[in-house]
Amino acid sequence: MRIYFTFEPRPDLREPLVAEFPQVDFIFENGLSNDELQQADVLVTYGEDLNDENIQYATKVKWIFVASAGIEKMPTQAIIERGILVSNVRGIHKTPMAESMLAHILAIKRALPWMYEQQKKNEWSKKAKQTELRDSTALILGPGAIGSEVGRLLQAFGVVTIGCNRSGDEAAYMNDMVSFDQLIEALPKADIVISVLPKTEETTHLLKEEHFKTMKNDAIFMNFGRGSLVEENVLIHAIQADEIGYAVLDVFEQEPLTENHPLWTLPNVIVSPHISSHSSRYVERSLEIFKPSLEKWLRGETDLENMMDLSRGY
Template structure:
């Protein structure tokens, strides 16, 4: 069996994979070689480097392991037509992303940006406008594994958590649950709105201007899921019109965010360059999912951990 990684893992992690599967042929590149792809039965990729033509070239391909959570940039129709199994690393992002979200909230609430500015100016001032996170209410849109971990941390700070998903079905570490249908009526009650939704046809521009108008003018909006949750001009207008107080964004409709984009200059926006999931343990955790899946695959079991429905995007 030939397994093709379109990236080159850290040497120590790569050595462990080779040691655990001595009878499997692994090829590690930092790009895609059509000659190797033509012979590969399993492809391990971050997803963004796969185009429709690659699926045509990969005549023997049966399984794509995506070392990421999102598959929206992959040629989904071509993969589905071939019946290729797709799995991802859903769940590995929950710790770094939850810590990133909490860090941004605390930085905003406790005035850390102002403190850092004073430090740079060597100016002693105690006119901080810090507020408390304790006693506030947070709405988490799309609370899966990541949202539940965010909820757990927020509850430790005395925050009331409300989860929002398509069904309204209960999720761990949410004090209350609502469905998408109840979103408009719930927004006026919350202080922090956090989205960790994936990109699917159902979530495209889910949030409209009326949703931001329904939020408190003191609300903090955070998008750590996918940038197409809200149209850029809608969010910008909501900020300009002071419908909300501040937005912390890790994802955008256009990435990289152009250097001349207004968000960079807006004091009501914190720009994070899609790094909330970054961690020194990212690849280690990805391989912890890949290796048991490979053991299953080698004995003919294709019911893999995090097996996805490529046509639905999750």
């Protein structure tokens, strides 16, 4: 069996993998080669290097392992037509992303951005507007692996958590649940609104002008899912009209932001350049998910961890 990685793990991660599966011929390259793709039985990729044209070279590939959570940049229809199984690393981002979100929330609540600016000016001032996180309410759009981990951390700080998903069904570390249909009624309760929703037809532009109008004027809005959640002009208007107190954005409709983009300079906006999931342990955790699935695959089993339904987008 030939397994083709379109990225090269560090030697301390690559060498144990090769030793653990001596029956597998591993190919590691930084980038995608159609010649290697033609020979591969299994493809391991971040997903962004595949397109409709080169998927046609993958004539032997039966399983694609995506070392990422999103698939919107993959040639999904071509993969579906070929009947290729796809699994991903769902849940791998929960620790770094939850820690990033909590860091931003605490920084805003305890006025850290203001303090940093005062330090730059060599100015001693005690006029910081500091508030407490305890007894706040957080509304979490998408209480899956990442959203539930955020909920766990926030509950430890005495925060009431409300989860919101399509069905309104229960989710871990949520004190209450609402469905998408009930979202507009739940928003006025929230001091913090966090989205970690994937990009699907249903979640695209889910938040509209009326949703921001119902939020508290001092609410912290955080988008760490996909930029398609809200139209950019709607978000900018909400910020400029003081319909929300703060926006923390890790994702955007168009990435990267252009140098003259208004979000760079709008007050009460923190731009995180889609890095909240970054961690020195990313590939390590990816391989921890990949190895058990590979063991199953070698036994002829196809019930792999984190199987994806490409037709639904996740």
